[in-house]
Amino acid sequence: SSYIYIQDIWQLSNDWELTAGVRSDHYSDFGSTTNPRFALVWANTYRLTTKLLYGEAFRAPSFAESNLANNPVALGNPDLRPEKISSYELAFDYRWDIDDALTINFFHYDWDDIILYKPDNGASTMTAQNAGRQTGYGFELELTRPLSKNLQLNANFAWQRSQDRLNKADAADSPERQLYVNAHWQRDNWHIDLRANWVMNRNRSINDKRPTVKDFLSVDFSARKIISEHLEVMRSVENLFDGEILEPSPNGDPTPLIKNDLPLGDRSVHAEIRILF
Numbered sequence: 001s002s003y004i005y006i007q008d009i010w011q012l013s014n015d016w017e018l019t020a021g022v023r024s025d026h027y028s029d030f031g032s033t034t035n036p037r038f039a040l041v042w043a044n045t046y047r048l049t050t051k052l053l054y055g056e057a058f059r060a061p062s063f064a065e066s067n068l069a070n071n072p073v074a075l076g077n078p079d080l081r082p083e084k085i086s087s088y089e090l091a092f093d094y095r096w097d098i099d100d101a102l103t104i105n106f107f108h109y110d111w112d113d114i115i116l117y118k119p120d121n122g123a124s125t126m127t128a129q130n131a132g133r134q135t136g137y138g139f140e141l142e143l144t145r146p147l148s149k150n151l152q153l154n155a156n157f158a159w160q161r162s163q164d165r166l167n168k169a170d171a172a173d174s175p176e177r178q179l180y181v182n183a184h185w186q187r188d189n190w191h192i193d194l195r196a197n198w199v200m201n202r203n204r205s206i207n208d209k210r211p212t213v214k215d216f217l218s219v220d221f222s223a224r225k226i227i228s229e230h231l232e233v234m235r236s237v238e239n240l241f242d243g244e245i246l247e248p249s250p251n252g253d254p255t256p257l258i259k260n261d262l263p264l265g266d267r268s269v270h271a272e273i274r275i276l277f
Contacts (some may be wrong), residue, residue: 001027001060007037017041025058029066033058033082047096053089058082065115065128074117077128085111099152101144108137116166134171136162147183154182169206173213173248176201189226195219208251213261216245232274242267 007021019039026032035056042050061080068076091105114132119125138160146152158178162171177200185192197220202213222236239245245265249258 001025015043017043025060027060029078030061030081033084047094049093051089051091051093053091054087056084056086058084061115061128068128071125073125075120075125075127080115080128081113081130083111083113083115083130085109099144099146101142103140103142105140105142106137107139108135110135114166131166133165134162135165136160136171150185150187152184152186154184156180164206167206170203172203172205172208174202175199176203191224191226193220193222195221202248204248205251210251210259213248214244214246216243218243218245230276232276234270234272234274236270236272237267238270239265239267 003023003025005021005023007019010018010020012018017040019041020037022034022036024032024034035058037055038053040052044050060082061077064074064076066076066078066080068074087107087109089105089107091103093101093103095101111132111134113130114134115128116131117126118129118131120127138158140156140158142154142156144152144154156179158175160174160176162174162176163169164171179198179200180196182193182195196217198215198217200215202215204210204212218238219240220236220238221240222234224232224234226232244263246261246263249261251257
C-alpha cells in the first residue's frame with residue numbers, strides 16, 4: 001500500500017480561515033481511494049468561534065474479508081470495495097476565559113458499502129459483500145468550568161440517532177446517549193480525579209432477539225501525589241461500585257454467538273510508583 005497526502009491553510013480574512021486537504025491511498029488488492037477534508041473557521045468574536053467541517057474516510061477490507069477460502073461458514077470476496085464514510089459537522093466554541101468553555105457540535109454522517117456476510121444461494125456458506133448502508137445524526141455538548149480555586153469540572157453529553165438503511169431499523173450496538181463527568185481537585189502536590197461514565201440506549205441488530213443491552217454507570221477514582229521532582233505515587237480504583245458493565249456481543253452472524261454479552265472488569269485497584277529521570 002502507498003499514499004499521498006496534501007493539506008494547506010488559507011487565511012481568507014482576519015476572521016475567516018480555511019483548511020483543506022486530500023489523501024489518496026492505493027492498495028494492491030482493491031485499488032485506489034481518494035478522500036478530501038475541509039474545515040472553515042469563523043472567529044465571530046473574541047470568545048465565540050464557529051466551525052464548519054466536512055470529511056471523508058474509508059476502511060480497507062481485511063485479509064479475511066477479501067481472501068478467506070475453504071471455510072464452512074464465511075467466505076472472502078476478492079472483489080470487495082472499501083467501506084466509505086462522509087461526515088458533516090457544525091461546531092460552536094464559546095470561551096469565557098482560558099479554563100472556562102462551552103462547545104456544541106452537530107453532526108451528520110453517511111456510511112456506505114458496509115461489509116456484511118450474506119447467504120450464498122443454494123449453499124450453507126455466507127460471503128462478504130458491500131451490502132450495508134447506515135446514516136446518522138446527533139450532537140455533542142461539552143463543558144469545562146472551574147468550580148473553585150482547586151476544583152474543575154469537565155463534562156460532556158452525546159446524543160445520536162443512527163439508522164440501518166438496509167433493514168430500515170435503528171443501528172445496533174453504539175449508545176444513543178452517553179454522559180461523562182470528571183471532577184478534578186488539585187491542591188499543593190495532590191491531584192484527585194473522580195470520573196463517571198453513563199452509557200445508555202444500545203440497540204440490538206434487527207436479527208438479534210435477545211433483550212436490550214443493559215445501560216451501565218461506571219465510576220473511577222484516582223489520587224496522585226508528587227513527592228519530589230523525580231518521584232510520583234498514584235492509587236486508582238476502576239469500577240468503584242463494582243457495577244455490572246456489559247458490551248454487546250455478536251449474535252452469531254457469522255461469528256459465534258456469545259449469548260450473555262461481553263463483561264468488562266469488576267472493581268480493580270491499582271498502585272503505581274513513577275520515577276522520573
